[in-house]
Amino acid sequence: MRIALMTNNYKPVMGGVPISIERLARGLKELGHEVTIFAPTYKEQQEMEKDPAEENVFRYATCMKRFIGGIVLPNPFDARIEQEFRKNDYDIIHVHHPMLIGRTAVRLSRKFHIPLVFTYHTRYEQYARCYTKGICRLEKVMPLYLHTFLKHCNFVFAPTAGMQQYLTDTCHVPQDRIGVLPTGIEQENFQVSDERAARIRIQYGAVEMPLLLTVSRMANEKNVAFLLESLARMKSLYGKPFRMLLVGDGPDREALEKRSLQLGLGDDVVFTGTIPNERISAYFKAADAFLFASRTETQGIVVLEAFAGATPVIAVRASGVEDLVDDGINGILTGEDTGEYAARVTKFLNGACTYDAEEMSRNAYQKGTLYREEAVALKAVHYYNSVIAEDAIQKKRNIRLLPEG
Numbered sequence: 001m002r003i004a005l006m007t008n009n010y011k012p013v014m015g016g017v018p019i020s021i022e023r024l025a026r027g028l029k030e031l032g033h034e035v036t037i038f039a040p041t042y043k044e045q046q047e048m049e050k051d052p053a054e055e056n057v058f059r060y061a062t063c064m065k066r067f068i069g070g071i072v073l074p075n076p077f078d079a080r081i082e083q084e085f086r087k088n089d090y091d092i093i094h095v096h097h098p099m100l101i102g103r104t105a106v107r108l109s110r111k112f113h114i115p116l117v118f119t120y121h122t123r124y125e126q127y128a129r130c131y132t133k134g135i136c137r138l139e140k141v142m143p144l145y146l147h148t149f150l151k152h153c154n155f156v157f158a159p160t161a162g163m164q165q166y167l168t169d170t171c172h173v174p175q176d177r178i179g180v181l182p183t184g185i186e187q188e189n190f191q192v193s194d195e196r197a198a199r200i201r202i203q204y205g206a207v208e209m210p211l212l213l214t215v216s217r218m219a220n221e222k223n224v225a226f227l228l229e230s231l232a233r234m235k236s237l238y239g240k241p242f243r244m245l246l247v248g249d250g251p252d253r254e255a256l257e258k259r260s261l262q263l264g265l266g267d268d269v270v271f272t273g274t275i276p277n278e279r280i281s282a283y284f285k286a287a288d289a290f291l292f293a294s295r296t297e298t299q300g301i302v303v304l305e306a307f308a309g310a311t312p313v314i315a316v317r318a319s320g321v322e323d324l325v326d327d328g329i330n331g332i333l334t335g336e337d338t339g340e341y342a343a344r345v346t347k348f349l350n351g352a353c354t355y356d357a358e359e360m361s362r363n364a365y366q367k368g369t370l371y372r373e374e375a376v377a378l379k380a381v382h383y384y385n386s387v388i389a390e391d392a393i394q395k396k397r398n399i400r401l402l403p404e405g
Contacts, residue, residue: 001091001384002034004114006105008097009071010039010057014248014274015217016301017096017121020159020183024094025056027184027377036088038081038101040074058084076104082111090114092384096121098149106152115391117383118150119157119181120167123296123319146171155387157181159299160323181380183301184373188278189308190365192285197309200286204270206243210349213287213311215280215302216294218250218271223293223316225252225259226338230293232263233342238349244269244291247283284309288357289348295336297321303331307368312360314345328355330364 005025010018025035041059060081064073085108093116095105102118109116150156150171156178158164164180167173201207212231216222224246231244246256246269253271260269275283284290290306290313297303297320304324306313313331315321325331332348334341351357 001381001388002036002088003028003384004036004038004085004088004090004093006038006093006095006097006101008040008074008076008099008101010037012042013071016183016297016299019277019301020119020121021096023184023186023373024377024380027373028380029056030374031377031381033381036084036090038084040072042072074100076101082108085112091388092117094119094380094384098146102149106149109152113395115154115387116152117155117157117387118153119159120146120163121159121298123298143170153177154391155179155383157383159183160320162319162323163298166319179383181383182299182371182376183304184376185301185304185308185368185371186281186373189281189284189305190369190372192281192309194285196282197286200282204243204245206286209241209243210288211286212242212244212289212291212345213247213283213306214245214291214293215247215275215283215305216250216292217248218246218253218256220252221294221296222250223295223336224256226293226316226336226341227291228256228260228263228265228269230291230338230341230345231265231269233338234345235265235268237342237346242268242349245272245283245287246270247272247275247280249274281305281309284311287311289314289345291345292316292321293336293341294318294321300324304368304371307364307371310361310365310368312348312357312364314341314348316341324367326363326367328360330360330367 005021007017007021010021021037025037028035035056037057039057039059040062043065060078061075062072063075081104093105093109093114095102095116095118105116150173156167156173158167158178158180159182161180164178167178168175201211214227216224218224257271260266284306290311292303292313292315295316295318300321303313303321307330313325315325315331315333316336317333325333327333332344334344
């Protein structure tokens with residue numbers, strides 16, 4: 001089948017939505033389907049044009065090169081998008097944002113009579129709270145907007161069961177029009193050698209000390225500042241050397257680096273910047289624990305990538321994450337309190353918990369195997385076929401109801 005994946009952000013931006021789309025597209029192509037990704041243009045376009053993966057990406061125009069959180073503001077009214085739809089007979093549209101390109105997807109779905117599905121990736125009301133300091137009451141407005149938008153969709157995907165519950169309870173999506181479709185994890189994440197992981201520990205001087213890791217955009221909504229505050233308290237409790245790697249980049253990186261120094265973490269914390277996808281899996285494998293504090297996730301792809309590396313996750317209890325981390329089984333869940341978080345990490349490092357770290361590592365790996373990329377792509381195709389078949393039945397019914405003459 002021919003599939004149009006439509007998004008407001010994509011590579012070179014590193015984030016959950018671009019990663020999810022890239023992996024879904026790759027899995028679908030490997031199954032023999034034709035996929036076109038509709039994504040905005042970035043200033044780094046010339047470098048990206050050399051990437052073979054760009055052959056299946058249609059880049060539409062951008063209104064602003066820098067917007068909230070350092071991403072671009074796309075132009076969903078670019079006339080070339082519709083021209084591309086006129087040239088290709090798409091079987092289904094899979095849109096990944098309810099606004100901007102989401103509205104374009106609704107219009108094209110109606111105009112060309114193509115079934116439309118949507119994945120709910122982002123807790124927009126929580127993001128707004130981080131950037132507007134409560135001025136904009138999106139936590140009340142967004143469910144209403146979503147309820148209206150979702151009426152135009154033939155089917156809705158939630159990345160976890162918890163998010164499915166939110167969409168049915170708060171946004172009133174009917175149970176028969178929603179299903180769970182997580183982001184898939186690449187096979188390579190499960191196949192990192194011990195030697196590659198050991199080289200990471202040597203590189204950062206963590207051969208004889210615990211190595212902790214987080215992978216995140218360095219932005220307000222990811223709650224990285226909370227991790228630094230917690231680490232400062234943990235340092236005092238633990239009293240022994242450790243190394244913490246903060247992998248990623250973003251608009252708040254410089255401020256976070258300064259805060260780390262203010263907290264006395266200069267020798268303990270390393271800001272690595274962005275690590276290429278082909279190398280990042282070794283970092284997950286090398287770490288003793290993955291630390292996570294974001295409260296805006298619908299799934300938390302990095303949590304699953306940590307699991308694929310057999311690395312337990314210590315996370316703030318929040319929606320999305322709770323569906324993956326089983327407290328005391330494959331990780332630890334805490335409240336959003338620096339004292340509690342620091343204490344739980346310290347106990348983990350000291351081996352003073354009631355659970356066995358090695359068993360937790362095995363459980364993490366086992367949970368990760370349930371989310372392999374190829375399994376997710378097969379599940380997506382199953383949903384697509386069901387949606388297309390149901391849409392065809394509905395169209396036939398509508399034809400029979402047309403008045404004669």
